[in-house]
Amino acid sequence: MSASAATPALVALDWGTTSLRAYLLGADGAVLDTRASSAGIMKLPAGGFDQAFEETCGAWLDAARLPVIAAGMVGSAQGWVEAPYVEAPAGADALVAGIVTVKTARGVTVHVVPGVLERGVLPNVMRGEETQIFGALASEPSLGASGGALIGLPGTHAKWAFVSDERIERFYTFMTGETFGALRDHTILGRTMHPAATHDEQAFVRGVDTARDAGHPGVLATIFSTRTLGLTGQLTAEQQSDYLSGLLIGHELRGLNEVLAREQSALAGKALRLIGNDALCVRYRAALARFGCHDARTVAQATEHGLYRIAALAGLIAAPVRAA
Amino acid sequence: MSASAATPALVALDWGTTSLRAYLLGADGAVLDTRASSAGIMKLPAGGFDQAFEETCGAWLDAARLPVIAAGMVGSAQGWVEAPYVEAPAGADALVAGIVTVKTARGVTVHVVPGVLERGVLPNVMRGEETQIFGALASEPSLGASGGALIGLPGTHAKWAFVSDERIERFYTFMTGETFGALRDHTILGRTMHPAATHDEQAFVRGVDTARDAGHPGVLATIFSTRTLGLTGQLTAEQQSDYLSGLLIGHELRGLNEVLAREQSALAGKALRLIGNDALCVRYRAALARFGCHDARTVAQATEHGLYRIAALAGLIAAPVRAA
Numbered sequence: 001m002s003a004s005a006a007t008p009a010l011v012a013l014d015w016g017t018t019s020l021r022a023y024l025l026g027a028d029g030a031v032l033d034t035r036a037s038s039a040g041i042m043k044l045p046a047g048g049f050d051q052a053f054e055e056t057c058g059a060w061l062d063a064a065r066l067p068v069i070a071a072g073m074v075g076s077a078q079g080w081v082e083a084p085y086v087e088a089p090a091g092a093d094a095l096v097a098g099i100v101t102v103k104t105a106r107g108v109t110v111h112v113v114p115g116v117l118e119r120g121v122l123p124n125v126m127r128g129e130e131t132q133i134f135g136a137l138a139s140e141p142s143l144g145a146s147g148g149a150l151i152g153l154p155g156t157h158a159k160w161a162f163v164s165d166e167r168i169e170r171f172y173t174f175m176t177g178e179t180f181g182a183l184r185d186h187t188i189l190g191r192t193m194h195p196a197a198t199h200d201e202q203a204f205v206r207g208v209d210t211a212r213d214a215g216h217p218g219v220l221a222t223i224f225s226t227r228t229l230g231l232t233g234q235l236t237a238e239q240q241s242d243y244l245s246g247l248l249i250g251h252e253l254r255g256l257n258e259v260l261a262r263e264q265s266a267l268a269g270k271a272l273r274l275i276g277n278d279a280l281c282v283r284y285r286a287a288l289a290r291f292g293c294h295d296a297r298t299v300a301q302a303t304e305h306g307l308y309r310i311a312a313l314a315g316l317i318a319a320p321v322r323a324a
Numbered sequence: 325m326s327a328s329a330a331t332p333a334l335v336a337l338d339w340g341t342t343s344l345r346a347y348l349l350g351a352d353g354a355v356l357d358t359r360a361s362s363a364g365i366m367k368l369p370a371g372g373f374d375q376a377f378e379e380t381c382g383a384w385l386d387a388a389r390l391p392v393i394a395a396g397m398v399g400s401a402q403g404w405v406e407a408p409y410v411e412a413p414a415g416a417d418a419l420v421a422g423i424v425t426v427k428t429a430r431g432v433t434v435h436v437v438p439g440v441l442e443r444g445v446l447p448n449v450m451r452g453e454e455t456q457i458f459g460a461l462a463s464e465p466s467l468g469a470s471g472g473a474l475i476g477l478p479g480t481h482a483k484w485a486f487v488s489d490e491r492i493e494r495f496y497t498f499m500t501g502e503t504f505g506a507l508r509d510h511t512i513l514g515r516t517m518h519p520a521a522t523h524d525e526q527a528f529v530r531g532v533d534t535a536r537d538a539g540h541p542g543v544l545a546t547i548f549s550t551r552t553l554g555l556t557g558q559l560t561a562e563q564q565s566d567y568l569s570g571l572l573i574g575h576e577l578r579g580l581n582e583v584l585a586r587e588q589s590a591l592a593g594k595a596l597r598l599i600g601n602d603a604l605c606v607r608y609r610a611a612l613a614r615f616g617c618h619d620a621r622t623v624a625q626a627t628e629h630g631l632y633r634i635a636a637l638a639g640l641i642a643a644p645v646r647a648a
Contacts, residue, residue, distance in 0.1 A: 117556070121534070121539075122546060122552070123555070124552060157548065174541070175513075175547055179511070179547075182510040183506060185510065186510045187502045187505075187506050188481075188502065189499075215445075216446060216579075217579030217580055217583045218542070218575055218576070218578065218582070219542065220498040220503060220543065220579065221497060221576075223503075224497040228447035228448060228449055229447060232447045234447075248544065252541075252544055255544065255545055258541055259541045
């Protein structure tokens with residue numbers, strides 16, 4: 001490489017529904033600078049993409065002419081430009097082939113990474129997570145080997161992706177985070193809750209165990225125990241939120257475990273990876289441990305690594321990358 | 325009986341969270357007059373019970389001095405007077421023994437029927453439904469026989485009660501109705517829905533079948549298909565609400581079926597009874613049919629019959645009743 005590693009080489013955008021995170025990356029993928037903005041695509045006025053882009057990245061582009069890559073809901077039908085889904089199974093090459101570009105007001109071309117669609121009786125879609133998954137594979141190439149890996153992305157809409165042969169083979173979406181918020185803020189369950197100063201691990205684990213153990217008739221029934229354990233003096237008002245969180249994450253993992261059981265596998269003893277914010281990954285690790293899974297490491301900087309890897313494969317930067 | 329059947333003998337109140345329904349009953353239990361009010365207990369100003377009672381029942385009590393019985397959330401900690409739960413298994417005699425009274429401003433005594441609590445790992449509570457269940461038993465005494473009956477009460481918090489030997493043995497609560505509202509009104513699922521002029525039976529049944537059939541990892545995952553079937557052109561915006569309704573009711577029945585399976589029973593071929601509003605019971609009957617249950621009749625006037633029966637057992641009216 002002719003440029004030093006500290007010379008900016010790529011502007012990489014993680015542009016979702018509620019926020020925009022921008023990274024200035026060096027030729028080796030190192031993060032030289034970051035910007036965070038609340039300019040998520042659902043918060044912008046009509047035609048507001050260009051202005052948000054300028055406010056966030058303008059100074060970087062004034063200083064140097066750089067390629068720009070973006071992933072996330074910015075490529076949805078409600079985004080800046082629609083990058084139609086590529087179909088699973090999908091490798092990084094398919095994502096590169098599906099890139100759609102949009103020209104900004106300052107004349108820069110933004111390369112938008114498509115999401116992934118899995119067809120079937122219950123179709124699934126992701127936008128942004130595919131890039132994080134390939135970032136995880138870039139950091140730990142053995143994950144993408146033919147044996148297969150399971151990668152979890154906790155959040156508003158949690159994803160669990162099965163990866164093998166360097167491809168996203170299939171994935172599930174659990175609306176765990178958003179359902180938690182809707183139940184807490186908009187049903188009777190929230191009325192007896194008091195905010196807690198700290199995370200109550202015991203209440204959380206109790207929720208996980210209740211969801212995991214046999215004998216109940218499903219999540220629509222177990223969630224009511226958030227209220228009745230309070231009524232019978234077994235959960236304080238401060239514990240009810242963490243209990244409900246544990247219940248829902250426990251039901252998610254129970255469902256995942258049932259899927260694994262059909263292929264003679266299980267969470268117990270499995271090695272898997274998590275991508276997401278630290279506090280949430282800590283919760284998931286605690287919940288996974290209740291299912292016998294004690295090897296669930298969090299992948300750091302999956303977003304930056306994924307955007308860098310896809311940009312390199314697309315020829316936007318001259319960087320040494322291994323073949324996809 | 326000395327009084328004619330058309331002579332008022334009892335004021336019976338079904339007083340819940342969002343509404344108050346009052347019935348003027350004759351000595352034989354016939355409904356002579358009704359009043360409906362939006363004065364649910366959560367809508368009243370502090371101390372508003374007496375005024376709401378007067379506005380709804382005052383004219384009846386001006387005309388005759390009558391006993392008054394009430395069931396529902398009016399007996400909760402947030403109600404007019406708290407009638408502590410009696411514990412399951414509970415017969416009508418236990419409800420009578422648990423009646424708590426409150427004296428109104430006009431000097432009338434209101435007899436408030438307690439709810440039922442089932443202790444356990446997942447405690448359950450009901451208030452109002454216990455009265456409806458004993459109303460159903462009054463209309464169809466064979467239901468209460470030792471063989472046992474299953475009674476479903478669809479709604480915001482659907483209840484499924486196992487009744488035998490004239491007692492509520494145990495029951496489950498599914499937050500189906502309230503979860504549906506929270507998901508539709510406060511998550512991404514509602515954003516792609518358009519209101520439909522009529523119920524779409526096909527979309528509803530598709531949701532029920534999806535929940536019923538094996539292969540998916542639970543309700544937190546299947547609900548996302550409301551959106552993805554729309555994105556892939558398989559559900560119109562108008563169909564998505566009925567599909568989600570079918571999904572949630574299907575998950576409720578699947579969970580109930582799993583409970584039944586543990587006792588070598590099943591919804592398929594089972595005779596059961598429903599108590600609830602007609603439109604909702606029609607939906608549940610259609611969903612139950614997908615589980616092979618084709619004998620799910622709706623019990624009419626369960627509330628009035630239950631209040632009448634408990635009042636008679638409590639000696640508030642002189643009426644012929646069979647022993648509890």
